[in-house]
Amino acid sequence: MTDPVAAHRHPPDVAFDGGDLDCGNGLLLLIRRHIDPLPRGGLLEIRSTEISVDEDLPAWCRLTGNELVSWTREKKQRSFLVCKGRLAERAPEAPAPRVMPAAAAAPAPARVPVEAPAIPPLAVMGIGSWPRPRWMIEAMHAYVEGRLSEQAFQETADDAVRLAIAAQEKAGVDVVTDGEQRRDSYASFVASRLDNCQLIPLTDLLPLVDHPEEFEAELRALDIPAGDVRHPAVFGRLARTRPLVAHEVDFARSATARPVKVALPGPYLLTRTMWMECVSDRAYDSREALAEDIVRVLRAELAELMDAGAALVQFDEPVLSEVVFSGAKSKRSFMCGALSESLAPAHELAFARDLLNAVLDGAPRHRTAVHVCRGNWTPDERVALAGSYAPLVDMLAKVRVGAYLLEMCTPRAGEMEILKTLPDDARIGVGVVNQKDPQIEDVAAVAARIQHAIALFGRERVLLHPDCGFATFADNPICCTPAAQDKLAAIAAAARQFA
The missing domain is CATH 3.20.20.210 (TIM Barrel)
Incomplete structure (x- = not known):
């Protein structure tokens, strides 16, 4: 990782304080919660007092294709500025995007109940999923x-x-x-449909498993694309x-x-x-x-x-x-x-x-x-x-x-x-x-x-x-x-x- 700087050159669009959480104890999930709603080129500031983040966060950025733009350190307090994607994707002339908290949805109008047709004996059906194009x-x-x-x-x-x-x-x-x-x-x-719940890539969850190397090997053996498959948090x-x-x-x-x-x-x-x-x-x-x-x-x-x-x-x-x-x-x-x-x-x-x-x-x-x-x-x-x-x-x-x-x-x-x-x-x-x-x-x-x-x-x-x-x-x-x-x-x- 590059040396810390005195101050970030770019203002963040969103910031949060991770306290003393490390990447294996929920910090990555909080990062994902804040970075996913940002557009490509959006900037997230992560504040942390946990020393292990100095090494783990750059590794996560490389793994996920995000860019660690800069970081600062003052005594125990650290601040990391991460770009969603590459900083080059950020339009310089565009105003900084704002991520607003989700507003409560207006109540849906009452449905007029629809009568469901009966299912005959020996009815043939799929279980549910079908291959996607x-x-x-x-x-x-x-x-x-x-x-x-x-x-x-x-x-x-x-x-x-x-x-x-x-x-x-x-x-x-x-x-x-x-x-x-x-x-x-x-x-x-x-x-993706519930409030206060979010899909997290399995790669972000590996630090939470007791034996991440074994779990990762098992995913490979089962042909599970850990970077593509997501898990609810x-x-x-x-x-x-x-x-x-x-x-x-x-x-x-x-x-x-x-x-x-x-x-x-x-x-x-x-x-x-x-x-x-x-x-x-x-x-x-x-x-x-x-x-x-x-x-x-x-x-x-x-x-x-x-x-x-x-x-x-x-x-x-x-x-x-x-x-x-x-x-x-x-x-x-x-x-x-x-x-x-x-x-x-x-x-x-x-x-x-x-x-x-x-x-x-x-x-x-x-x-x-x-x-x-x-x-x-x-x-x-x-x-x-x-x-x-x-x-x-x-x-x-x-x-x-x-x-x-x-x-x-x-x-x-x-x-x-x-x-x-x-x-x-x-x-x-x-x-x-x-x-x-x-x-x-x-x-x-x-x-x-x-x-x-x-x-x-x-x-x-x-x-x-x-x-x-x-x-x-x-x-x-x-x-x-x-x-x-x-x-x-x-x-x-x-x-x-x-x-």
Whole structure:
């Protein structure tokens, strides 16, 4: 790092005092909170009394492509001036940008409830995500980094949603999703829609892990692009002043005449993902207190989705598999939030059950679902978790939900017969193709799986889908669009044999 100067030559646009925090104890998260809203060329002043920042901050700047413009030191007090991007990107004639605190959004006008179409027996549907076109991924990064306006991003996403829905319709599905085209992943996107929550690149979180070198190596082994994938960080009390996904349903319904399903991260998943003691505990005393606000947010969202005409609202809770299947593993799986707290399995399952029931309470049961799988971040079946539903089925049976959409095609999921103990008045969604397998399933093999499900649960209760989504993470899709379409088409062709 260059020598300190007597004073910065450029005035900062935003400044904050990090006190004695070091980069491994939350300082990087506070930096990200203040620098992300700045335009390219914006200047952030960071005040600190922690000596280790002298070395760690320049390294972070090099890693993230930001420029350390200058720094000052007077006794213990240090001041670092960081430019978002390069200083050369700052227009000298332009007035210094001002970053204003977000104003509370005006209350949205009351919706006129839309009647949702019924979902027939043996309905074919995707789980949620669909591969994004390269231009959609580029727009997503540009939007998050402040290089693309909200309007331009939404218009780009509209085009991507139209393509995703058209592909599903061509495949012959009965229920469509918008392909989660506006999301960076199936869960973390929520941070970009909630107040006092923000998406942070995984590279910023490495200092918070007990063994960052091991965690970084694990991400590489799982093909996780740590510089592109972002993680939610909570900086204050969560508030919902705009929809999380209701706007997705609004647009999807305008683009199709078929029933629309939408997926939301479940309350247990969000609690596990968002609770990081070094950050979250500044706003919440415990993860249980955080969970109360997450439940409140999801209940409000669910009510709006019902009014918006969503035929099925699915809550994703793949982290339940980590609770019961990862005990023998030396490392946690990426999907479950390696930075979060987890207690004994019995405690975690009861906690998850109570959170789900609190969200679902009072909602039309037949329009709700829960999805469980064993990880969908890599096509390598050897890496994902494995185990039957035996340790989960009792807990799932106590969740007051209308449908269970479950991974079943992969041998890692165990025997379908175990699901017989789920409530008789709930529908059973059966994964009949494996999105991780590049080969397109034979229609006869898919039909055999459907026949087995009908024999176990009865035709009226069965729903059909892949084991999981086709592109859980925008930057790391499991398969390509043609394969995704062909796999859904195989399910639809097999389902027609039982019409």
